[in-house]
Amino acid sequence: MKVSFDWLKEFVDVTVSPQEVAHRLTMAGLEIEGMEIVGSDVVFEVNVTPNRPDCLSILGIAREVAAVFGLPLKMPDMVVKGVQTESTVTVEIADSDLCNRYTGRSILGVTIGDSPQWLKNRLEKCGIRSLNNNIIDITNYVLLELGHPLHAFDEDKLHGRKIRIAKAGHNRSITTLDGADRELSYDMLLIWDGKDPVAVAGVMGGEGSSVNSDTRNIFLESAYFEPTSVRRTSKALGLKTESSYRFERGTDIIFLENALNRAALLIEQTGGGNIHQIVDAYPEKYVERPVEIAYDRINSLLGTALNKAEILETLQRVGVRTEDRGEKCIAIAPPYRRDIREYYDILEEVARIYGFDRIPARIPKTALSDGILNSKEVSVGRIKETVRKTGFTEVINYSFMNGTDLELLSIPAGDSRRSHIEVMNPLRQEDSLMRTTLLPSLLNNFRYNLSRGTRDIRLFEISKIFVDEGGQLPKEKLMLGGIFFRENMPSVWKDETPSFFTAKGTVDCIFDEMKIKGQSYEPSSEAFLHRGKSADIVLDSVRIGFIGELAPVVVEKLDLKISKPEIVVFEMDLDKFLSLAPDKLTYVQIPRYPAVERDIAIVLDEDISSAKVMSDLSAYISGFIEGVELFDHYKGKNIPQGKKSLAYRITYRASDRTLTDSEVEDVHARLVDYILQKTGGQLRA
């Protein structure tokens, strides 16, 4: 909200600079966000928080200035003097729960014309354009000055010179001042004349009853509308006005009469006319709410040592009446401070006027929390570090995805990734679904970086996905996703490991880091992965994720403009993964006797997986076999077509003595026989 410093000075004799006023107001909770010099005046941009509608005016700001600097407040003339004729308009409130008070004055025989320059200037400084209509300009002027919205009707257009405040009821529409036809709903509060609706209460007047250059007689409205009702109506109509903004935050039900008088006097001053008696329908009288608060409660909650006099003086400054009752006081807020309802509202007034900066800081003495770092937090941190150290850079993506993403990946119907939830009001249609997989975002990141010339793209993300499982809230699962692409990186030191295995190495590193054993890789049926180069990651018979090269058909759709890229992606359910992690580690004694190693190279059918051979070897029962390690995999020269060579290093050790050569030879020979027979292979020559 814009506030003219000159205008402010009409209400309070402040002698310090605008800068000082701005600083002190900011430190009392009225943030001055900006200052602009306009001619000889300074205009403040004030950020008024939703709890302080009383500050949405020059008067409101002036009250704060007066409170902060301890100065008296000066009020303009707000009393209509002299004998007045009775009102020519009758007022009836049908829905008194939505309109607690309605006042008005007829002003007959006015001259409509341009507003005086001083008034126009003030409106403009505060961001309101003059409409070359003194009546409308004055209602706006009083709104800015006193914070109370007013509305002027052309009295001659009010059927039967009647005003009735009632809900819309059935099938009503109204054309508002801005020329728009508004669909009304049943509960919206309207102002009616003897026949038709003439205004949407507190939001905007109707076109039919509006003041124009031909208007001679006006009826000026100043009312109190129930905030929630105004807010609902304004939201439903998508119509936010200076009036609705103030009504929905709460206006001053007592002061509204003064605003009416102030406007009537200004109209008389600029446009002549004859002010009639006030008409005042006031079915719900304002009730003060005394609040009780103990002085020591204030001090213990603030951490201060204020005495009774200091507290009472501070409250009086902000217009709160107080009655001292020994250990405590009774505080009564003025009607414009509807935000003061409880003891902590009083506490806040004391704190902000006394000054937050004067409250001493202290380090609390409290008990420690249990579970300082939860174990999941720690585990996820370790996983993240592991992936990072294998060369992947972390990304963070929005939690949204596009419906077409699932099509691109050919995610089948019935797959849990199809059970997504949708945002009702997305910023862009492409961001309307909550992610059920991290893959689409990673593919976007990949394309983004590739198109900017990056050729080493190794990215990972750890984020939640959201799966609709029928509950009120979706199931949130923590996922790890990654994408790997390195295009023939020229390097002094060659590394010819295929992309799939480098990425798989990262996954294995995670298992190793977390001391989780027994993972297996089984052929995957994910449609978006290369049929021959993809695997499901399985742990304890539970599928926890996948890894594989993107299927050529998907790559083609990505339109990457590079030929045959090897893009490896993986995704893992970390919640499942961590649930299978061991609770605790137990130390195993370091072997005391030496080990003996023997190698075995087998030529066998290339369809037999290395994992199968490994599991066969590991299944061989011997007390001496400590470990089996694959150290060579070879196809090509010297190996027949359709065959491959696998070489294993077997470690033999006894826990209670040094094995003799003959013992090792004996068990190794038997193992060789066993594995050749098991695999149908031959020893490599």
Added chain:
Amino acid sequence: MDELLSPEQLLSSLTQIEEAFRSDIAKVATLADLQQVRAKYSGKKGLVTAKMKALSSVPDPVQKKEFGRRINELKNFVEDSLKGRELLLKEGEQERRLLTEKIDITLPGKSVQFGRTHPINQVLSEIKDIFVSMGFGIEDGPEVELDHYNFEALNIPRDHPARDMQDTFYISDDVVLRTHTSPVQVRVMEKTKPPLKIIAPGKVYRCDADVSHTAMFHQVEGLMVDTDVSFGDLKGVLELFIRSFFGKDTPVRFRPSYFPFTEPSAEVDIGCVFCKGAGCRVCKTTGWLEVLGSGLVNPRVFEMTGYDPARYSGFAFGMGVERMTMLKYSIDDIRLFYENDLRFLRQF
């Protein structure tokens, strides 16, 4: 032959041998040269060996003793010299061989290229570490949240103007994408008895997008509840945090503000990190930057979660991690965090 020589002659022949040896060994350049010199003097037919043999023919025992001593001295001298010379020559040979094995030590090492942690998560970790060191626990909660936890239980009823403070993504009338991590506080209070000292880091959502707003961002909210927690405690903890994060001389100020779930509420400003308080574009010439929202927990929130406000008090605070990161690294566009350009990410 030799027996014909007088003792004087004998001794002088030894001196001659010694001088000849000194001259020969000085000329030795290779192990092969050395071998020749060794054969000439101490080989089976060497000059020194010959003198040893001649010793037996000296009749006079006194002379024999004297001659024997001298010849031994010569022999030792020759052998030590040969040995010393051999050692030096061998070292030289190895040196030459190692030189042929020389590598270009300026070639790059085969380093493992680590990836980087996203700057938001680096700063998030730093924030978490500071609060954990002050005894705060870390709590987590759903990102898709009930309206009840996101708003109602935090004293933001429907149709309240405070709802305008946060542009909300809706899943349904009752389910929203959380607009702050404060609902975690409510969930924790519902299941835990005080005292409480927690932070809730995580993603939050607002339907808003420009240079300084993204539809998703990260927040860390904190809560401390006990029987005697005051506004002074709030100031103490947050000042300590800010000085840990931004540096110990960072100016801090607390300014009254409004949040529905705290009262009194305070915005926390730090002296502008760009202009050091002189006034610049970033701080809108005020010299101050808003970094945290905070306040004493509104007793109404306690009532709704079943804490007795007459017995307990507490403070809560919240900050945007993106903003903290932007201030820390002078980043001027929040959208950079979500473009995930490796040229950006690898800088941190």
